[in-house]
Amino acid sequence: MASMIFTDPWSVSAVNCLPFARFSNGLISIRRFVASMATEPSAKVIDGKSVAKQIKEEISAEVSKLKEEIGVVPGLAVVLVGDGKDSATYVRNKKKACEPVGINSFEVHLPDDASEEELLKFISGFNGDLSVHGILVQLPLLSNILNAVTIEKDVDGFHPLNIGRLAMQGREPLFVPCTPKRCIGLLHRYGVEIKGKTAVVIGQSNIVGMPAALLLQKEDATVPTVHSRTMNPEEITRQADIIISAVGQPNMVRDNWIKPDAVIIDVGINPVEDASSPRGYRLVGDVCYEEACKIAAAVTPVPGGVGPMTIATLLSNTPSSAKRAYNIK
Amino acid sequence: MASMIFTDPWSVSAVNCLPFARFSNGLISIRRFVASMATEPSAKVIDGKSVAKQIKEEISAEVSKLKEEIGVVPGLAVVLVGDGKDSATYVRNKKKACEPVGINSFEVHLPDDASEEELLKFISGFNGDLSVHGILVQLPLLSNILNAVTIEKDVDGFHPLNIGRLAMQGREPLFVPCTPKRCIGLLHRYGVEIKGKTAVVIGQSNIVGMPAALLLQKEDATVPTVHSRTMNPEEITRQADIIISAVGQPNMVRDNWIKPDAVIIDVGINPVEDASSPRGYRLVGDVCYEEACKIAAAVTPVPGGVGPMTIATLLSNTPSSAKRAYNIK
Numbered sequence: 001m002a003s004m005i006f007t008d009p010w011s012v013s014a015v016n017c018l019p020f021a022r023f024s025n026g027l028i029s030i031r032r033f034v035a036s037m038a039t040e041p042s043a044k045v046i047d048g049k050s051v052a053k054q055i056k057e058e059i060s061a062e063v064s065k066l067k068e069e070i071g072v073v074p075g076l077a078v079v080l081v082g083d084g085k086d087s088a089t090y091v092r093n094k095k096k097a098c099e100p101v102g103i104n105s106f107e108v109h110l111p112d113d114a115s116e117e118e119l120l121k122f123i124s125g126f127n128g129d130l131s132v133h134g135i136l137v138q139l140p141l142l143s144n145i146l147n148a149v150t151i152e153k154d155v156d157g158f159h160p161l162n163i164g165r166l167a168m169q170g171r172e173p174l175f176v177p178c179t180p181k182r183c184i185g186l187l188h189r190y191g192v193e194i195k196g197k198t199a200v201v202i203g204q205s206n207i208v209g210m211p212a213a214l215l216l217q218k219e220d221a222t223v224p225t226v227h228s229r230t231m232n233p234e235e236i237t238r239q240a241d242i243i244i245s246a247v248g249q250p251n252m253v254r255d256n257w258i259k260p261d262a263v264i265i266d267v268g269i270n271p272v273e274d275a276s277s278p279r280g281y282r283l284v285g286d287v288c289y290e291e292a293c294k295i296a297a298a299v300t301p302v303p304g305g306v307g308p309m310t311i312a313t314l315l316s317n318t319p320s321s322a323k324r325a326y327n328i329k
Numbered sequence: 330m331a332s333m334i335f336t337d338p339w340s341v342s343a344v345n346c347l348p349f350a351r352f353s354n355g356l357i358s359i360r361r362f363v364a365s366m367a368t369e370p371s372a373k374v375i376d377g378k379s380v381a382k383q384i385k386e387e388i389s390a391e392v393s394k395l396k397e398e399i400g401v402v403p404g405l406a407v408v409l410v411g412d413g414k415d416s417a418t419y420v421r422n423k424k425k426a427c428e429p430v431g432i433n434s435f436e437v438h439l440p441d442d443a444s445e446e447e448l449l450k451f452i453s454g455f456n457g458d459l460s461v462h463g464i465l466v467q468l469p470l471l472s473n474i475l476n477a478v479t480i481e482k483d484v485d486g487f488h489p490l491n492i493g494r495l496a497m498q499g500r501e502p503l504f505v506p507c508t509p510k511r512c513i514g515l516l517h518r519y520g521v522e523i524k525g526k527t528a529v530v531i532g533q534s535n536i537v538g539m540p541a542a543l544l545l546q547k548e549d550a551t552v553p554t555v556h557s558r559t560m561n562p563e564e565i566t567r568q569a570d571i572i573i574s575a576v577g578q579p580n581m582v583r584d585n586w587i588k589p590d591a592v593i594i595d596v597g598i599n600p601v602e603d604a605s606s607p608r609g610y611r612l613v614g615d616v617c618y619e620e621a622c623k624i625a626a627a628v629t630p631v632p633g634g635v636g637p638m639t640i641a642t643l644l645s646n647t648p649s650s651a652k653r654a655y656n657i658k
Contacts, residue, residue, distance in 0.1 A: 160500060164493030167543065168535045171489060196558045198565070204546065206497045214496065217533065217554060222565060224553040225546060229525045236527070236551060239565075 044190075044298040046265070048305040051189055055312040056101055062319045063102040066328070074322040076134045076155070076315070077106035077126045081114055090138060097311040103318055106132060123148045133321040136314075152325070155317035157181075158206065166214045174324070175317050180212035182306060182313040183244050183265045184219070190298060192242065192263045195220040200240035202226045202233070202286065203247035208267055212244050233257070245286035255291035264292055264299040267306050373519075373627040375594070377634040380518050384641040385430055391648045392431040395657070403651040404461045405484065405644070406435035408451050410443055410468050419467060426640040432647055435461060452477045462650040465643075481654070484646035486510075487535065495543045503653070504646050509541035511638040512573050512594045513548070519627060521571065521592050524549040529569035531555045531562070531615065532576035537596055541573050562586070574615035584620035593621055593628040596635050 066072050076098055080087050091107055098105040108122045126132045127150040134155030137148075151159055157166075157175035165173040187194060199221040203209035209225060216223045221242065226233045237243060237257040245253055246267035258264070268286030285302030292299045300306055323329070395401050407423055409416050420436055427434040437451045455461045456479040463484030466477075480488055486495075486504035494502040516523060528550040532538035538554060545552045550571065555562045566572060566586040574582055575596035587593070597615030614631030621628045629635055652658070 160493030160497060161490045162493065163496050164489030164491065167492050167496050167539055168489060169533065169539070170535070196560045198553070198561075204498065206499070210496055210498070210546075217539075220556070220558040222553050222555060222559045224527070224551050226551060227549070229549040230551045231525045232527075236568075 043264075043293045043296040045293075046186055046190055046263075046298050046300040046305060048186065048300060048308045051186060052308040052312040054189075055185075055309065055316060059101045059103075059312070059316050059319060062316075062323075066319060066322055067102070070326055070328070072322055072326060073102065073104050073131070074134075074319045075104040075106060075129075075132045076136070076318045077129075077132045078108070078136045078138060079119065079122050079126070080107065080109045080138045081119065082112050082139070087138065093311065094136075097315060101315055103315060104131065120148055127153065130325075133325060134318040153321060155314065155321060157211070157317070163206075163211065163214070166211060166218070169218075175321070176215065177207060177211045178310065178313040178317065179208045179246070179267060179306070180215050180244075182309040183208075183212055183267065184215050185313065186265055186300065186306070186309070187242065187263065190263075192298070194242065197221050197241040198239050199223050199242035199244065200226055200237045202237065202243065202245040202253065203267075205246065208246035209244075212246065216242070216244075243287070247286050249286055250284045251286070251288040253287040253292070255288070255295050258292060258295045260295055261297040262295070264296050265306060266292075266300050266302055269302055269307055372593075372622045372625040374622075375515055375519055375627050375629040375634060377515065377629060377637045380515060381637040381641040383518075384514075384638065384645060388430045388432075388641070388645050388648060391645075391652075395648060395651055396431070399655055399657070401651055401655060402431065402433050402460070403463075403648045404433040404435060404458075405463045405465070405647045406455045406458075406461045407437070407465045407467060408448065408455070409436065409438045410448065411441050416467065422640065423465075426644060430644055432644060433460065449477055456482065459654075462654060463647040482650060484643065484650060486540070486646070492535075492540065492543070495540060495547070498547075504650070505544065506536060506540045507639065507642040507646065508537045508575070508596060508635070509544050509573075511635060511642040512537075512541055512596065513544050514642065515594055515629065515635070515638070516571065516592065519592075521627070523571065526550050526570040527568055528552050528571035528573065529555055529566045531566065531572065531574040531582065532596075534575065537575035538573075541575065545571070545573075572616070576615050578615055579613045580615070580617040582616040582621070584617070584624050587621060587624045589624055590626040591624070593625045594635060595621075595629050595631055598631055598636055 063074055066074060078091060078094055080091060091109065095105045110119060123135065123137065126135045133153060135149045135153045136156055147159060149159065151161055151174060154162060155175050157173060157177035162173040162175055165171040166176065194216060199216045201209050201213045201216065201223060204225045204227045213223045213225045224236050226236055230236065234257045237253065238259050240259060240262055242263050243253065244265045244267065248268055248270060250270035250272045264287055266285035266287040270284050270286070271281040272284050273280065274282040283303050287299065289299065289301060392403055395403060405427055407420060409420060420438065424434045439448060452464065452466065455464045462482060464478045464482045465485055476488060478488065480490055480503060483491060484504050486502060486506035491502040491504055494500040495505065523545060528545045530538050530542045530545065530552060533554045533556045542552045542554045553565050555565055559565065563586045566582065567588050569588060569591055571592050572582065573594045573596065577597055577599060579599035579601045593616055595614035595616040599613055599615070600610040601613050602609065603611040612632050616628065618628065618630060
């Protein structure tokens, strides 16, 4: 996620999603005008925290069952390159998440100047290690190194072979990238129908936007992906029954982008300056939450929406991998 | 392509694209009404035949250069399973196409009841054969066998690893599936701008629709894919600056699906009954050509549009593969 505090034009005008900004677009409808005047938000809030809790309980049960039935403990390895503070936090959080659900945690932490050979040696070691069922590689930059992880342990789901299978009809990837998987998972858990609907994905990154679009297509939605070169993003987004935004632009999606009763999954976690906060900033999504609440049928808050599910979804790929390794349904 | 004569509701009502059928949709605009009354078609006809001729000349030159510079003749192998008449025609056409451009042609023709082992033996033989740079596998049904072709010789571009690379930003497939490649090639050769445009793909097959959508996305279009579960296909298609249709439904796309001045690439080749033809049928596209001509900026005819480019594009992947094998730019 973004680690900078944005002060681009979007955030300047939209940090507080001021109502008057809505009128800059002549297309505003009476329905929206009335909605904007309402004092109570009408959208259902999609609660990522409670879903994450459910997922973790399900993982715990799955791990216990594997232990009892065949004596296997799923293992998740991380190969981390770089000395940054973020890296240390990442490893600590991952360990903390594995422990309560019963997944074994392995780490290799290499310095910034580690050679490619050294890195490949550790990946190859984990590839062959029977106690490891998932491997995450955290690099300062994504690179071809990711392809070194064997496809059977690519719990990140970023291998092009996995992406290809995701794109193809009649084929299934071994792992689905975690963030898109949890977005679709939220829709499922809240009973949102996807088949036949128009689902707009905002942002086309390899990690979120693109695989989210492929997943929605696999579920028979019609899926335009809006990106920085799209000429009429508001107009296209306004037709969506479902919006998934993962673009990293604070409060970019305003009420005039939203069709009444759309369902919104906001993946963006963007820090914006806020003098009233002790940290000097606060976190907002890609979608102006206050405005979305008045128009959408349901919306994820930021923080507390998609965020809490990150680790839960990532963890869930590891026992799945162990089960596949031992041919257990 | 379809080998059946369709007599579904679309073809019954739309075979001749009768003008009165247009009025069944209340959304028809005055502009379209006037356009439909015009006697002369206004759209530019995209001439696949002449582009195919150009491509073949380019391939000939490339092959000659390879021969002169490093003494290598590109080779294309086909492994064919099944005894149908279509199979024999396919092999004959492929041979006939390879010869004039100077590509060596190899074939293995196995009976319907050939074992998987036998098939894999031949594929593996071609995988290791230095005189073969492209391998096509023609099976009665697409299956996992396709993955047996080494990725370096997968000139069809159907390997999931190729599809994954096509989907990912910053990654490039070794080969792009031929039909989608030639659709985008036609747009390029006719100077149609893709970046930022809305391009609707109708049909989401692994062979045409899905990879065409990925290619258009890679060129920065916004691409909804319309399919049989899409609830409002006309409405979505009517927003398209570019339409690529590959759905196999005769004359499905009528004038009320088309935005004025859209560019249309029609991949469908559908036989419809026609008592006036000596063969008892004639070929039409997915798009009602007569109506499209009055509204679109440019349109491919059927036959004579995308069809003639099939073999040309397929052939062009083979010298590319030979160049890659010898590290020649």
